[in-house]
Amino acid sequence: MHPRQIADVSKITVAEILARKGRERVPVLTAYDYPMARLLDEAGVPILLVGDSLGMVVLGYPDTTHVTLAEMVHHTRAVARAKPNALWGADLPYRTYDTPAAAVATARELIAAGAEYVKAEGGQEILPQVQALQAEGIPFMAHIGMLPQHVLEEGGKYRIKGRDEAGRQRLLDDARALEAAGAFACVLELVTPPVAAEVTRETRTMLTIGIGSGPDCDGQVLVTPDLVGAFPWFTPRFVTPRAQTGAQIRTAVGEWVRSLQ
Numbered sequence: 001m002h003p004r005q006i007a008d009v010s011k012i013t014v015a016e017i018l019a020r021k022g023r024e025r026v027p028v029l030t031a032y033d034y035p036m037a038r039l040l041d042e043a044g045v046p047i048l049l050v051g052d053s054l055g056m057v058v059l060g061y062p063d064t065t066h067v068t069l070a071e072m073v074h075h076t077r078a079v080a081r082a083k084p085n086a087l088w089g090a091d092l093p094y095r096t097y098d099t100p101a102a103a104v105a106t107a108r109e110l111i112a113a114g115a116e117y118v119k120a121e122g123g124q125e126i127l128p129q130v131q132a133l134q135a136e137g138i139p140f141m142a143h144i145g146m147l148p149q150h151v152l153e154e155g156g157k158y159r160i161k162g163r164d165e166a167g168r169q170r171l172l173d174d175a176r177a178l179e180a181a182g183a184f185a186c187v188l189e190l191v192t193p194p195v196a197a198e199v200t201r202e203t204r205t206m207l208t209i210g211i212g213s214g215p216d217c218d219g220q221v222l223v224t225p226d227l228v229g230a231f232p233w234f235t236p237r238f239v240t241p242r243a244q245t246g247a248q249i250r251t252a253v254g255e256w257v258r259s260l261q
């Protein structure tokens, strides 16, 4: 049994997570189904995300723009059955939050499926949506920097953000606006490490959660299959897998197949 199960079985809340800013690094991992949510919770991960990255690493789509709300609800319900102690939430999928009313309607479906917060991609351009979610009392995690839902608009490339002064200023302005609108956390994806560090210093009531953005963020998020080698056909350059479960499955299954010959 993991120590946290003995020492601390309390449910993790947004307030408790926010109190960690500046005191300890917060690990965040994606979970898409019941067993993985249970395993990550038992390992003591304090924040889980039903990320729309499930489009690639679970459903086999080329990018996240294909993920539907019905698919997100299906996976959110599976994670809910694990009853995580972690604070956990789900992504609003592509084009389901084009207006404040749409954002609230989509978020309500995910909250009804069990999610405790929702995440959406964008900065100042989605502030009305963030404010509408806030007015509904729905905890919100922001996501700025490289936005996977906009990969097609970026010519199919996942580009690093914050490289020039205009990009740096934009990220700082977005982060400040999202914090003022009430976001409790903000994913910084593929942001240059000095700018990610600056956004982290410049925010007080919003955790920064980096992915491919250097070490100086309040927390770090990874796509779990990348971390455990469960999607061996592609690993982002900033991830060092801690296990090779894909290779282990091939070996175990191959041994069993041969044992029957």
Ligand code: KIV
Binding pocket: 030, 049, 050, 051, 052, 053, 054, 091, 143, 187, 211, 221, 222, 223
């Ligand atoms: O979809 C996802 O898994 C994400 C995380 C990588 C932050 O957005």
